[in-house]
Amino acid sequence: MKAIVIHEFGGSDKLQLTDLPRPEPGPGEVLIRISHTSVNPVDWKIREGMLRSGMPHRFPLIPGWDAAGTVAALGDGVQGFAPGERVYAYCRKPEVQWGTYAEYVTMTASAVAKMPASLSFEQAAGIPLVGLTSWQALLGAAGLKAGQTVLIHAGAGGLGSMAIQLAKHVGATVVVTASSGNHDYVRSLGADHAIDYNQENFVDAVRAKFPQGVDVVYATVGGTVLDESYKVLKKGGMLVSVTGRPTQEDGDRWGVRVAYVFVAPNGGQLREIAALIDAGKVRPPAITVLALEQAAKAQDMNRTGKTRGKIVLSVG
Numbered sequence: 093m094k095a096i097v098i099h100e101f102g103g104s105d106k107l108q109l110t111d112l113p114r115p116e117p118g119p120g121e122v123l124i125r126i127s128h129t130s131v132n133p134v135d136w137k138i139r140e141g142m143l144r145s146g147m148p149h150r151f152p153l154i155p156g157w158d159a160a161g162t163v164a165a166l167g168d169g170v171q172g173f174a175p176g177e178r179v180y181a182y183c184r185k186p187e188v189q190w191g192t193y194a195e196y197v198t199m200t201a202s203a204v205a206k207m208p209a210s211l212s213f214e215q216a217a218g219i220p221l222v223g224l225t226s227w228q229a230l231l232g233a234a235g236l237k238a239g240q241t242v243l244i245h246a247g248a249g250g251l252g253s254m255a256i257q258l259a260k261h262v263g264a265t266v267v268v269t270a271s272s273g274n275h276d277y278v279r280s281l282g283a284d285h286a287i288d289y290n291q292e293n294f295v296d297a298v299r300a301k302f303p304q305g306v307d308v309v310y311a312t313v314g315g316t317v318l319d320e321s322y323k324v325l326k327k328g329g330m331l332v333s334v335t336g337r338p339t340q341e342d343g344d345r346w347g348v349r350v351a352y353v354f355v356a357p358n359g360g361q362l363r364e365i366a367a368l369i370d371a372g373k374v375r376p377p378a379i380t381v382l383a384l385e386q387a388a389k390a391q392d393m394n395r396t397g398k399t400r401g402k403i404v405l406s407v408g
C-alpha cells in the first residue's frame with residue numbers, strides 16, 4: 093500500500109512516500125481503507141521526536157492518527173460493522189508506528205464508528221482527534237454545563253472549531269481567542285465573544301466582559317497563555333489543559349480545579365458526535381485539502397500555528 097513514512101526523527105524532509113505491505117486485521121480489529129486523513133500538531137511533534145519519552149516509537153513509522161474511509165475487512169469476533177461501510181476513527185495505538193498517512197490502517201473495533209452520513213470523507217477526516225479531545229476535555233473533565241461561561245483558546249484551530257460548537261450545544265456562553273481575521277469564522281461556529289489576542293491582553297479583555305471570571309478555561313495553548321489563564325477563572329472554576337500539565341498546587345494557589353487530558357480513542361463518543369452532525373447541531377471544521385504526497389508541506393503549514401480548522405490529506 094501507498095504510505096508516508098519516516099525512518100528517523102527529524103524535519104519534514106524525512107517524510108517519504110513508500111510502498112508497504114497492507115496490514116491484516118487481528119482479532120477484534122477493523123481494517124479501514126483510508127480515503128482521507130488529517131494533520132494534527134502531534135504528527136510533526138512525533139516526527140521531531142518530541143513524544144519519544146512518553147510512548148514507544150518504531151521505524152519505519154507512518155504518522156497520522158485520523159482516518160475516514162470504508163471498512164475493507166473485519167478481524168475475528170468483530171460485530172456491528174460490514175465491509176464497505178463508511179467509518180471514521182482516531183487511530184492511536186499503544187506503539188507509534190502504523191498510522192493513517194497510508195491507504196490502510198487497522199484499529200480496535202471499539203474505537204471505530206460509522207461516520208456522519210451527511211459528510212464527505214474529506215470533511216469527516218478532520219473530526220476524530222479534535223472532536224474527541226474537545227469532548228473529553230469540556231464535557232468530560234470540565235463537566236461544562238448550561239449557563240456556565242467558558243474561555244476557549246485558539247478558537248479557530250482544530251480543537252477550537254469543535255470545542256465552540258460542543259460548548260454551545262450544552263448551553264454555555266463561549267468566549268474565544270483568535271486573530272481578528274478569524275473572528276467571522278469563530279462567530280459562525282457559535283462563539284459569543286471573540287478576543288484578538290494579538291491586539292489585547294486576553295486576561296484584561298475577559299475580565300472586562302466577565303468581572304467575576306469564567307467557569308472554565310480550555311487551554312489549547314501552553315506556555316504563558318496557560319500560566320495567565322488562572323487569572324480569568326472564578327474561584328472554584330476549572331482549568332482543563334491539553335498542552336502543559338497544570339499541577340493541583342498551581343490550582344490551589346488560585347482557588348481553582350485543574351485537569352490535563354490526553355485524548356483516548358472512543359468509538360461511542362464518535363457516534364455521538366456523528367449524531368450531532370447529522371442532526372445539524374454541529375458542523376465540521378473548515379478544511380484545506382492537500383494530496384497525501386504533500387504531507388511535508390501540510391505539516392509545515394500546520395507547524396506555523398495558523399491553521400484555520402483542519403488540513404486534510406487526500407489518500408485517493
Ligand SMILES: NC(=O)c1ccc[n+]([C@@H]2O[C@H](COP(=O)([O-])OP(=O)(O)OC[C@H]3O[C@@H](n4cnc5c(N)ncnc54)[C@H](OP(=O)(O)O)[C@@H]3O)[C@@H](O)[C@H]2O)c1
Pocket residue numbers: 132133134221222225245246247248249250251252269270271272274289312313317333334335353354355394397398399400401
Ligand atoms: N492532549 C491532547 O490529547 C491533545 C489533543 C489535540 C491537540 N493537542 C494540542 O493542542 C494544541 C492545539 O491543537 P490544535 O489541533 O487545535 O492546533 P491547530 O489547529 O494547529 O491550532 C491553530 C490555531 O492556533 C491559534 N493560535 C496560535 N497561537 C495562539 C495564541 N497564542 N492564542 C490563541 N490562539 C492561538 C491560531 O489562531 P489564529 O490563526 O486565529 O491566530 C490557529 O487558528 C497543540 O499543541 C496540540 O498538540 C493536545
